[in-house]
Amino acid sequence: MGRAPVRALVSPDGQVLWVTARGSYDVVALDAPNLLIECDPLLSTTAVGPAPVGMTLLAGGSGVAVANSNRWLEPDADQTLMILDANRAVAGGGASAVVAQISVGAFPRELEGDATSPSGTHYDSDSISGIDLSGLPAP
Numbered sequence: 001m002g003r004a005p006v007r008a009l010v011s012p013d014g015q016v017l018w019v020t021a022r023g024s025y026d027v028v029a030l031d032a033p034n035l036l037i038e039c040d041p042l043l044s045t046t047a048v049g050p051a052p053v054g055m056t057l058l059a060g061g062s063g064v065a066v067a068n069s070n071r072w073l074e075p076d077a078d079q080t081l082m083i084l085d086a087n088r089a090v091a092g093g094g095a096s097a098v099v100a101q102i103s104v105g106a107f108p109r110e111l112e113g114d115a116t117s118p119s120g121t122h123y124d125s126d127s128i129s130g131i132d133l134s135g136l137p138a139p
Contacts, residue, residue: 003021003022003023003024004021004022004023004024005019005020005021005022005028006019006020006021006022006052006053007019007020007053007054007055008020009055009056009057009064010032011032011057011061011086012057012060012061013061014032014033015031015032015033016029016030016031016032016043016086016090017029017030017031017032017035017041018030018055018057018064020048020052020053020054020055020066021045021052022051022052022053022069023051024045025047025048025049025050025051025052025068026045026046026047026048026052027045027046027048027052027055027064027066027084027089027093028042028044028045029042029043029044029045029046029089029090029093030042030043031043043090044089044090044091044092044093045093046084046089046093046094046097046098047093047094047095048066048068048082048084048098049066049068049070049079049080049082049101050068050069050070050079051068051069051070052066052067052068052069052082053067053068053069054066054067054069055067057086058083061086062085062086062087063083063084063085063086063099064083064084064086064089065081065082065083065084066081066082066083066084067079067081068080068081068082079103080101080102080103081101081102081103082098082100082101082102083098083099083100083101083102084097084098084099085097085098085099
């Protein structure tokens with residue numbers, strides 16, 4: 001399972017617990033209803049960018065936006081936001097789950113989202129961004 005978990009979100013239907021794993025550069029999907037009773041609740045891991053921190057659900061949980069911070073290796077450099085198709089991520093992760101990668105400010109940290117335009121704070125560049133997803137493939 002992923003190393004150094006940072007943020008967690010539960011899918012709207014309560015079935016998946018999404019966790020950003022900063023130390024292993026992954027987003028981890030766990031079987032939420034069986035988390036306390038299963039020996040291994042892992043559904044999948046999806047590789048994202050360096051040191052993911054912030055995360056939000058999009059389009060009623062069909063997408064996941066992940067902020068890759070890379071704060072320690074490149075603290076002043078712009079980083080990326082990854083958009084995942086939630087169904088593909090749960091079904092096994094891998095590159096097919098990533099539907100978009102968007103450049104954002106330095107150390108993207110917190111994300112808030114909706115179906116078409118998540119916004120995020122960038123701690124090291126003292127900025128906020130809104131991202132228009134309308135031209136991207138739908139998760």
